Amino acid sequence: MGKRVGLEVTVAVAEAVALCRIDMAGVYPITPQSHIAEHLSNLVADGVLDAEFVTVESEHSAMSAVIGASAAGARSYTATASQGLLLMNELLPIASAMRLPICMAIANRAVSGPLNILNDHTDIMPQRDTGWIAVFAENGQEAVDLSIQAFKIAEHKDVMLPVCVNIDGFQLTHMVEPVELPTQEEVDRFLPPFTPHATLHPARPVTMGAFAMSDYFAEIMKAKDEAIKNSKPVILDIWTEWERMFGRSYKPVETYRSEDADILMLTMGSMGETARLAVDELRERGVRAGLLKLRLWRPFPFEELKAAIGGAKKLIVTDRAISFGGPGGPVFSEVKSALYAQKQRPIIYNYIFGLGGRDVQVKEFVAMFDKVISDVDNKMADTYEFWGVRE
Amino acid sequence: MTLKTWRELPIGCVVSEPGSASEYHTGSWRSQRPIWDNAKCIKCGICYIFCPEGCVQQSEDGFYAANLDYCKGCGICAHECWPRAIKMVEED
Numbered sequence: 001m002g003k004r005v006g007l008e009v010t011v012a013v014a015e016a017v018a019l020c021r022i023d024m025a026g027v028y029p030i031t032p033q034s035h036i037a038e039h040l041s042n043l044v045a046d047g048v049l050d051a052e053f054v055t056v057e058s059e060h061s062a063m064s065a066v067i068g069a070s071a072a073g074a075r076s077y078t079a080t081a082s083q084g085l086l087l088m089n090e091l092l093p094i095a096s097a098m099r100l101p102i103c104m105a106i107a108n109r110a111v112s113g114p115l116n117i118l119n120d121h122t123d124i125m126p127q128r129d130t131g132w133i134a135v136f137a138e139n140g141q142e143a144v145d146l147s148i149q150a151f152k153i154a155e156h157k158d159v160m161l162p163v164c165v166n167i168d169g170f171q172l173t174h175m176v177e178p179v180e181l182p183t184q185e186e187v188d189r190f191l192p193p194f195t196p197h198a199t200l201h202p203a204r205p206v207t208m209g210a211f212a213m214s215d216y217f218a219e220i221m222k223a224k225d226e227a228i229k230n231s232k233p234v235i236l237d238i239w240t241e242w243e244r245m246f247g248r249s250y251k252p253v254e255t256y257r258s259e260d261a262d263i264l265m266l267t268m269g270s271m272g273e274t275a276r277l278a279v280d281e282l283r284e285r286g287v288r289a290g291l292l293k294l295r296l297w298r299p300f301p302f303e304e305l306k307a308a309i310g311g312a313k314k315l316i317v318t319d320r321a322i323s324f325g326g327p328g329g330p331v332f333s334e335v336k337s338a339l340y341a342q343k344q345r346p347i348i349y350n351y352i353f354g355l356g357g358r359d360v361q362v363k364e365f366v367a368m369f370d371k372v373i374s375d376v377d378n379k380m381a382d383t384y385e386f387w388g389v390r391e
Numbered sequence: 392m393t394l395k396t397w398r399e400l401p402i403g404c405v406v407s408e409p410g411s412a413s414e415y416h417t418g419s420w421r422s423q424r425p426i427w428d429n430a431k432c433i434k435c436g437i438c439y440i441f442c443p444e445g446c447v448q449q450s451e452d453g454f455y456a457a458n459l460d461y462c463k464g465c466g467i468c469a470h471e472c473w474p475r476a477i478k479m480v481e482e483d
Contacts, residue, residue, distance in 0.1 A: 099403035160402055198405040207406035219397040220404055226397070 002181045009140040009172050010035035012179045013079075013105055013165075016144040018049040019187040020151045023074035023194075026054040026065035030084040031117045032169035033107035037079060059084035063091040070100040071208050073199035075151065078102065081169055082109035082123045089127065095162045096131030097224060098209050099197060101154030102162040104132075105147065108269065108320075109169040110356040118357020119169040121269065121320040124297075125330045131224050133163040133231055134297040136269045138254075140177030143167045145248060148187060152238050155194050159231040166297075168270040170357065182246065190245055232299050252301030253308045254293040257283060261290030263369060264309060264346070265316040268294045268331060271354060275318075278365030289369055294331065302338050309339070315346040316372050319384075320354045328352065328384030336382075349375075350384035364388065417444070421464035423479040429454045431476035438468035438477060 007015070014036050017025075025044075027037035043049040052069070056062045059080050066076040080088060085106055095102055110116040111123050124134065133153060137143040143165065150163040167173055182190070198206050212220055232252070239250040256276050258264055267275045272293040282289035292308050294301075309315060317336075319329020327333040332350035339345040349372050354360050368387065375381070401407065425438075438455050439447045446461040447468060457468070469477040 097403065197402045198407070205409045207409075208403065210404060210406050212404065215394055216400075216404075219395065219400060222397040223400050 002183050002186070004178055004180045006176050007140070007179050007181075008035060008174060008176050009143050009167065009179070010107070010174070011039045012140055012144050012177070012181065013147050013167065014039035014043065015181055016147045017077055017103075018043045019182065019184055020075065020077075020148055020191055021188075022049070022051050022077045024052045024054065024066065024069040024076045025078065026056050026062045026069065026076070027078050028056050028059045028062045028080070028084060030059070030081050032109055032119075032173045033079045033081040033084070033105065035173070036105055036107070040077075059087040060091065063088040063095065066102050066104075067091060067095050067098065067100055070095075070102050070196075071098065071200050073194070073196045073201075075155075075194045076100075076102050077104070079105035079107065081107040082111055082117075085123045085127060086111060089130070092127055092130035092132060092162075094209060096228075097220065099160040099227070100162060101151070101160055101194070103147070103150040103154055104162065104164045105143075106164050106166050107169040107173045108166050116356040117169075119171050119270075119320075120355045120357065121166075122322075122355075124164070124166055125321040125323075127164075128298065128330065131161065131228060132298065133159075133161055133228065133235070134166060135163070136166045136295055136297060137168075137172060138270055138272045138293060138295075140172060140175060140179045141248070142250075143172060144179055144181060145242065145246070145250070148182070148191065149238055149242055149250070151194075152191050153231065153235050156231075156234045156238070157195070157197070159227070159234050160197050161228060161231060166269060171270045186245065190241070228299050232296075232301070235296065250295065252294075252296035252304045254295055255308050256291040256293070258290030258292060258308060258310070258312070260288055261310075261312050262288040263314045263316070263373060264290045264292055264312045265318065265365070265369065266292040266294060266331070266335065267318050268297065269320070271318065271320070271360060274360060274362055275365045277362045278369065281362065281366055282369055287369065287373065300334060300338065305335065305338055306342065309346060311344065312346045314349065314372055316349045316351060316368055318368075319350060319352045322352050322384075322386075332384060347378050347381045349380060349382075351387040352384055353387040355386075358388070360387070416460045418458075418460045418462050421459075421462060422482055423464040423466060424459060424462065424482055425457050425464070425466070425468050425477045426480050427455060428476045428478065431474050433474050433476075435474075437471050437473070441467050441471045443467060
């Protein structure tokens, strides 16, 4: 077992990625991700990590470079945030269609405009339908663990899909947290060498990323959808193996004091830590409150979510992004559609908060619960509200 | 060509057989075909040079014709043929 050390989360993530013995990293610096790039390039320059660090000229090039490297059979990594992720956008569905097991950290940051460098989820949400497996970390340890698990999930022969690990910008990336890094021996035992499904090699010529017309396009989309859906049992197995090796449990939907809860809140990412304190406070007051934390965003864990909601009467879904002119936050619309066919389902509410890095404190989470509890006639049900916005 | 089902597709749709694109007969896209009038043809080969598909071939007697497996019927050969020996005719 590795030592428990205090590390900035970005540095810890870079150390974890180095333990995965990546062959190549193609990263363009962008706040709040840059320290991952910086630390990885230091590790390569110092000879600690035997990998190619490609200093690309943009995020579009970063994703292009990792696609090329992965297609050549290299374990490839990148990291980005916000505008950088948007610049990568056109290549994300190509990486997943080519079934290249690239891993990427997203230091979640608000998308411009106005320009803002702080944390929310408006960067990852527009990438929802690109065919990437997406997980969210709640703290530094999870960011480390998920970064290592990501390679094993991505490279599993029944998956072969890219994975993005979402780490809230600043709230997580720039915190110095106590983190336990596994030893090299442990990571080597957990993560076998990368065996690609096909490689670009002059001796065995293949075409990757070929053209397809209407006679094949739909079949290819169907195959991709099945591939990402079928990745869930593999993800669950890998999380079980992780727990056995390292003692830390990972589930698609994490629960906290939810078993007998009348009212539940659902969060994604670092806000779960604060919401948990609010649940404790409400429990002390005798309110049967609980918390669900959505870890696995894609593939969406329908069954696990329904099981975790159980018989709760009210569910507050929180979002850190908005679908303008749409049904509210993207998590809200997803959860609603997941519950549509259920005979018994909770009354559902949506709070959009923490935009552009705005802090949400414990007392505000308590106030959200109180507001929903006081809505006895369910007048606010099925609506969304920008929490704390000045009227 | 029998079309594969989604289950039969290789992972990532990797094409593992080099040169297999020739099995795809793009001639099926054609709505017009080029017809050569060898009485007007001066065997200059401009049709052969301009064909973007590379499907115009010269026969042993020096005259030209399109391989209809790949000719998409774009009409560039007919447009470029200055003795006007090539006519585009509608496919049935």
